[in-house]
Amino acid sequence: MCGIAGYMGSGNAISIITSILLELQHRGQEAAGIAVATRDGSIHRVVGKGLVVEALSYENLYLLYNLDGIVGGIGHVRYSTSGGYLDSQAQPIVVGDNSLKIAVAFNGTIANYASLAKAFGFGNVNGDAKLLSMLLYRLAKELGNDVVEALKILPMYVVGGYSIAVLTSEPRVVVAKDPHGFRPLSISFANNELYIASETAALEIASPYPWREVLPGEIISFDGRSLEQTKSPISRFVSPCVFEYVYFSRPDSVFNGVNIYVSRVRMGEELAKEVPTNGDVVIPVPDSGRAAAIGFSKVSGIPIEEGIVVNKYVGRGFIAPPTMRDFIFRFKYGFVKDVVNGKRIVLVDDSIVRGTTMRNIVRRLREIGAREVHVRVASPPFRYPCFMGIDVASRDELIAWRLMDLDDIARAIEADSVGYNSIQGLRKAVGIPLLCYACFTGLYPFRGLDVDALEKSFVR
Ligand code: SF4
The missing domain is CATH 3.40.50.2020 (Rossmann fold)
Known part of the structure; x- marks a missing residue:
């Protein structure tokens, strides 16, 4: 599960992201974090264990409140599906060097993360969030420091599902949903302000503007001036998670147009x-x-x-x-x-x-x-x-x-x-x-998936 949040605009990014995370607390209660980008091209983050009020208390956020020139940021509440329960996997995860830094917050699971880590020579990577950050960064570097281009080809490598928010040191905020559309993700945009939340209910509360859901495979990027909307060319069988309706999402949220x-x-x-x-x-x-x-x-x-x-x-x-x-x-x-x-x-x-x-x-x-x-x-x-x-x-x-x-x-x-x-x-x-029912039927929306092998190899 997990919840992701984000904001870019002239408002108070830290307060806005924190309030969105509070509205998404039901999606993860083990850890929470915020990363912000400043005008000078640096990224700063604060993460902590527990609920949002514990992890992002005023004392913990003090560092961020003292920064000058914050232009936007992303946030995360964590429910662990890999990488352990109470450890360094708190997101956003920051990777990069002087030419490009990115902070990544994602909701979902990368089931083949261990084999991807091996294939890309990352060594022993503890958890899928870390792998996803490293992989995205590697792809972006190879494509001219371009996170949008990296997100376009990411589905080629991944078995699993993700809705993701990426903050870059350029600075810009990029959000994307995997082409299956497993997890919810929505944005609200007007007057040069972009609000991001896993669920629409959080935007109803935190944003003054109308929201819309991000579509399966869609990628949206905002640098504070222009909003770009594009799509991954890789198509997959659209299969949103039916369990979002059964249990995960808030009753006042909308997923794929259904309350x-x-x-x-x-x-x-x-x-x-x-x-x-x-x-x-x-x-x-x-x-x-x-x-x-x-x-x-x-x-x-x-x-x-x-x-x-x-x-x-x-x-x-x-x-x-x-x-x-x-x-x-x-x-x-x-x-x-x-x-x-x-x-x-x-x-x-x-x-x-x-x-x-x-x-x-x-x-x-x-x-x-x-x-x-x-x-x-x-x-x-x-x-x-x-x-x-x-x-x-x-x-x-x-x-x-x-x-x-x-x-x-x-x-x-x-x-x-x-x-x-x-x-x-x-x-x-x-x-x-079109919905995923795999936990009830065993019919996974991936071609040639070896469930037995995956079950054995997946490290929680
Ligand atoms: S329907 Fe079941 S198997 Fe499919 S994504 Fe949701 S929880 Fe997972």
Whole structure:
């Protein structure tokens, strides 16, 4: 996942980028950083661990606030998919020499980064962000210090997905989306000001101007005077990540023209049609199961109640490092006994990945008096790893890979029944024809991908 932000113009770049990052906090909570360019052609960066308020506190940003002649910058919130959880991989990453320096912030995963590092003679590169920065810089150097030209040919080398913001010492800001269009990216431009954010909701809040989404394969460059828009000549099968609709993105964002909240409500409606069940009350697993639960309640006629209360200050469990997930469950959920006691519960969530959180929730609902618990899931069974931006390296981690039978899954999570949306239901809910469903189907949008080899070689 991860979130990227950027700004170039006459406003206060540091404040604007920080506010965009705050709106993108749900996309990464392990680290955050900002890099700015000054008129004299230098790039300065500040990165730190934790949430934006921790990593980019006033004390940490002090260095940047004291700089003269800032013309723009980029920022990043990190959710690690490779390179470790709490280390030097915080972005933006700065590489370069006196003739050209670049800072890179990206969202996605470069699945073949280890083999690219070998092929380009970079040696042991710790993580895909570092590799992507080094590769982009190498390509730009070979193409006359031109980052736009480098981004045009980057898809030739990469297996994976990326939305990227690059700040150069020229200075200019360049953004691009891979030709598959896996991850969201949007800009807002007017009056010689360019705002950049992974999600449209952040621009609705931070920018005074209308936004638009960056298209798959598109490259946009702004040097403070002119905005250039071009495209990579390399075409690929367009396959935006359906999981952005299911879980990742904010409900108030738009991805490929579709509002996330609306698509989630429709997922719940499809779910109620496909796998109906009897119950006294629909309870969402907050927050990401809420919209689907509303849809399920609408179609089934079963009233919806908030039986689970989420502590938002604990963070998102799915994107937390594995070692933190049990700890997060203990402190994340509270339960409303008066809503649950004596009832048949229809528990609605967006997805089940490993199954441990769902089992703990079901167990707790029973402890406080639920008579029955029927679990309904807005997405299909999650069976295959993702190499385009989710931290699931191995099929063995996935409950629906280990247990193909729904009754076995229900038993494992201690529920009376479990039901999932189908791919058709999900496609109908999102309402656009081309999407990536590889974590549900195993059909990756890359030609000749050796999933077994990739799974073994990918270093998290
Ligand atoms: S495999 Fe799943 S999570 Fe990964 S890009 Fe495709 S739909 Fe999204």
